[in-house]
Amino acid sequence: MNAPLGRLADSLTLPQPYLLFLGDTTEAGYAKTAFGLADWAADRCVGEWSAPGCTVSTGLPRLSPADARAAGARSLVIGVANQGGVIGDTWVAVLVDAMEAGLDIVSGLHTRLTSVPALVEAARRTGRRLIDVRTPPPTIPIGNGRKRSGKRLLTVGTDCALGKKYTALALHRAFRERGIDADFRATGQTGIMIAGGGVPMDAVVSDFEAGAAEMLSPDAPDDHWDLIEGQGSIFNPAYAAVSLGLLHGSQPDVFVVCHDPTRKVILGMENFALPSIEEVIDLTVRLGSRTNPAIRCGGVSLNTSSFDADGAEALMAAERDRLGLPVADPIRGGPGFAALVDAILA
Amino acid sequence: MNAPLGRLADSLTLPQPYLLFLGDTTEAGYAKTAFGLADWAADRCVGEWSAPGCTVSTGLPRLSPADARAAGARSLVIGVANQGGVIGDTWVAVLVDAMEAGLDIVSGLHTRLTSVPALVEAARRTGRRLIDVRTPPPTIPIGNGRKRSGKRLLTVGTDCALGKKYTALALHRAFRERGIDADFRATGQTGIMIAGGGVPMDAVVSDFEAGAAEMLSPDAPDDHWDLIEGQGSIFNPAYAAVSLGLLHGSQPDVFVVCHDPTRKVILGMENFALPSIEEVIDLTVRLGSRTNPAIRCGGVSLNTSSFDADGAEALMAAERDRLGLPVADPIRGGPGFAALVDAILA
Numbered sequence: 001m002n003a004p005l006g007r008l009a010d011s012l013t014l015p016q017p018y019l020l021f022l023g024d025t026t027e028a029g030y031a032k033t034a035f036g037l038a039d040w041a042a043d044r045c046v047g048e049w050s051a052p053g054c055t056v057s058t059g060l061p062r063l064s065p066a067d068a069r070a071a072g073a074r075s076l077v078i079g080v081a082n083q084g085g086v087i088g089d090t091w092v093a094v095l096v097d098a099m100e101a102g103l104d105i106v107s108g109l110h111t112r113l114t115s116v117p118a119l120v121e122a123a124r125r126t127g128r129r130l131i132d133v134r135t136p137p138p139t140i141p142i143g144n145g146r147k148r149s150g151k152r153l154l155t156v157g158t159d160c161a162l163g164k165k166y167t168a169l170a171l172h173r174a175f176r177e178r179g180i181d182a183d184f185r186a187t188g189q190t191g192i193m194i195a196g197g198g199v200p201m202d203a204v205v206s207d208f209e210a211g212a213a214e215m216l217s218p219d220a221p222d223d224h225w226d227l228i229e230g231q232g233s234i235f236n237p238a239y240a241a242v243s244l245g246l247l248h249g250s251q252p253d254v255f256v257v258c259h260d261p262t263r264k265v266i267l268g269m270e271n272f273a274l275p276s277i278e279e280v281i282d283l284t285v286r287l288g289s290r291t292n293p294a295i296r297c298g299g300v301s302l303n304t305s306s307f308d309a310d311g312a313e314a315l316m317a318a319e320r321d322r323l324g325l326p327v328a329d330p331i332r333g334g335p336g337f338a339a340l341v342d343a344i345l346a
Numbered sequence: 347m348n349a350p351l352g353r354l355a356d357s358l359t360l361p362q363p364y365l366l367f368l369g370d371t372t373e374a375g376y377a378k379t380a381f382g383l384a385d386w387a388a389d390r391c392v393g394e395w396s397a398p399g400c401t402v403s404t405g406l407p408r409l410s411p412a413d414a415r416a417a418g419a420r421s422l423v424i425g426v427a428n429q430g431g432v433i434g435d436t437w438v439a440v441l442v443d444a445m446e447a448g449l450d451i452v453s454g455l456h457t458r459l460t461s462v463p464a465l466v467e468a469a470r471r472t473g474r475r476l477i478d479v480r481t482p483p484p485t486i487p488i489g490n491g492r493k494r495s496g497k498r499l500l501t502v503g504t505d506c507a508l509g510k511k512y513t514a515l516a517l518h519r520a521f522r523e524r525g526i527d528a529d530f531r532a533t534g535q536t537g538i539m540i541a542g543g544g545v546p547m548d549a550v551v552s553d554f555e556a557g558a559a560e561m562l563s564p565d566a567p568d569d570h571w572d573l574i575e576g577q578g579s580i581f582n583p584a585y586a587a588v589s590l591g592l593l594h595g596s597q598p599d600v601f602v603v604c605h606d607p608t609r610k611v612i613l614g615m616e617n618f619a620l621p622s623i624e625e626v627i628d629l630t631v632r633l634g635s636r637t638n639p640a641i642r643c644g645g646v647s648l649n650t651s652s653f654d655a656d657g658a659e660a661l662m663a664a665e666r667d668r669l670g671l672p673v674a675d676p677i678r679g680g681p682g683f684a685a686l687v688d689a690i691l692a
Contacts, residue, residue: 142584146617201552203551205552206547207549207584209587210584237637238488238556238557239556241556244586244587244590248586271492272491287586290581290583
């Protein structure tokens with residue numbers, strides 16, 4: 001059954017496996033989504049393809065849309081963003097070709113696929129779907145606050161863009177490696193592509209924000225964990241509404257605070273100091289206890305990418321002593337990260 | 347310049363004066379919007395009109411759409427809601443007639459005006475607008491947290507639907523009576539119709555919630571007050587996202603807590619106790635200080651409609667003693683309400 005053009009399906013699931021599309025990109029920085037998919041969803045990516053002029057590669061096999069379809073691919077994912085988030089002219093012919101080969105098109109760009117007439121015409125003609133992951137599903141209920149079964153973890157942050165998605169993904173991988181039944185629940189466009197579904201929480205109408213979060217992590221077996229990708233920060237003057245609706249609706253048992261020790265002010269807002277980790281813990285417990293009185297902080301995920309190995313370990317040790325909590329950098333892993341996982345499961 | 351069909355104009359303003367439309371209503375309870383407009387915007391209502399079978403009246407003169415247009419009316423406002431919020435079959439002919447007489451149509455019903463083909467056709471033919479006040483304006487910026495000039499008050503609450511709009515309107519009237527330059531800033535559909543403009547905050551996409559609140563109360567002279575209608579409650583598990591975005595973006599200098607002493611649980615959520623007034627004050631100061639460190643509680647607006655005069659006065663006196671703050675019922679007015687206004691202005 002096909003979803004309406006341009007919408008995630010009611011089931012919140014994307015057609016997988018994927019063929020990754022790299023556009024005509026010449027700088028790896030613009031292909032972050034493709035690299036994220038190759039890192040976290042390689043088992044669901046059959047290969048990569050590009051438009052003329054492209055010079056970057058994820059290392060996956062190069063497959064034409066027809067070959068990818070023959071290898072089982074069900075959609076082509078636009079894995080690059082150029083400046084302005086537009087759909088490049090040289091891309092359109094490739095995307096039409098992909099639809100003719102039987103692939104749906106998945107995009108997280110600002111420009112909607114459905115705003116490009118040639119793509120809409122090709123989708124109608126071929127019966128393929130144009131799926132914008134920035135568009136929320138059509139049927140989101142108002143939140144009801146009912147306690148759901150199963151366990152939930154939410155990554156929160158001192159600000160935007162400092163590792164909440166990465167932390168939830170790394171915890172998901174670690175949980176699975178320990179044999180724990182767990183799902184990564186995605187709330188942003190890249191996460192949704194990696195998970196193959198989710199809800200773009202920042203695009204949901206405010207009245208439905210908590211309801212969307214409730215929908216994202218439904219009732220589950222008692223020993224099942226949902227590892228939920230956080231958004232924004234309850235201290236961010238622009239985005240706190242998203243963060244609070246997600247916190248209330250997620251009703252997490254455990255949260256992990258994500259922080260970048262080099263960041264001193266809110267991204268793009270020089271007059272707003274970054275909150276301390278302690279402030280984030282305190283306010284998250286206070287607000288989160290409204291829908292889960294047992295909420296607790298499992299530890300801290302520190303982005304130490306600006307430090308060398310010794311510096312990072314010294315910083316994390318100092319933070320452990322200061323906060324009395326596990327502190328780890330999931331990118332570095334190691335015993336510190338294992339201790340964080342232990343504390344979450346304790 | 348006409349706004350697109352079905353949207354508030356960029357300027358957030360509705361065409362006034364109004365002709366109130368009462369549909370075929372036979373119970374006053376369904377005509378709350380019309381009565382609210384007659385109470386709070388009588389100077390901008392030229393009269394009322396109805397469909398066959400209507401038995402209620404606001405007391406305004408009965409005028410046909412043509413006569414209303416001749417008297418200066420610029421729009422017909424649907425001032426009633428029937429069960430389901432639909433547009434009654436008998437109404438359509440009246441609404442078409444009103445457009446032919448030169449009136450735009452304004453509605454806050456769940457059913458969009460633009461979903462009724464006969465109305466869309468008549469709007470195209472006559473060049474009139476179909477304005478759904480539940481639809482936010484098209485151009486809302488992301489919040490920036492910048493401190494704006496002028497003074498702001500926000501009504502907040504222990505829950506939904508217990509007097510936040512009424513309190514802001516009563517304060518607006520009191521401020522104007524004292525010669526203070528003030529605007530009522532509407533955030534819900536009835537308030538928007540009364541004010542002649544505003545932003546339906548619960549319909550704004552979450553990422554833009556704080557930005558919408560910033561847009562609603564722009565820079566103003568230093569001695570000007572914006573009296574902002576609150577929405578929901580930061581303690582409401584379904585709607586707190588709306589409330590927090592509105593609080594951050596409004597950056598109020600003063601807030602007034604609205605409370606109904608007979609309500610013990612959140613409306614429609616029996617497992618959620620109503621927060622205390624003190625809890626609302628404490629958390630509002632904590633969250634609101636993010637965008638206005640000088641935020642303070644001006645007092646409490648108590649809905650005492652279930653009490654007789656003596657009982658209400660005794661309750662308010664006890665609450666004043668307990669909280670050490672002005673406590674008043676704006677519907678009862680009197681010296682208690684004057685003291686609340688004094689405290690806000692102090």
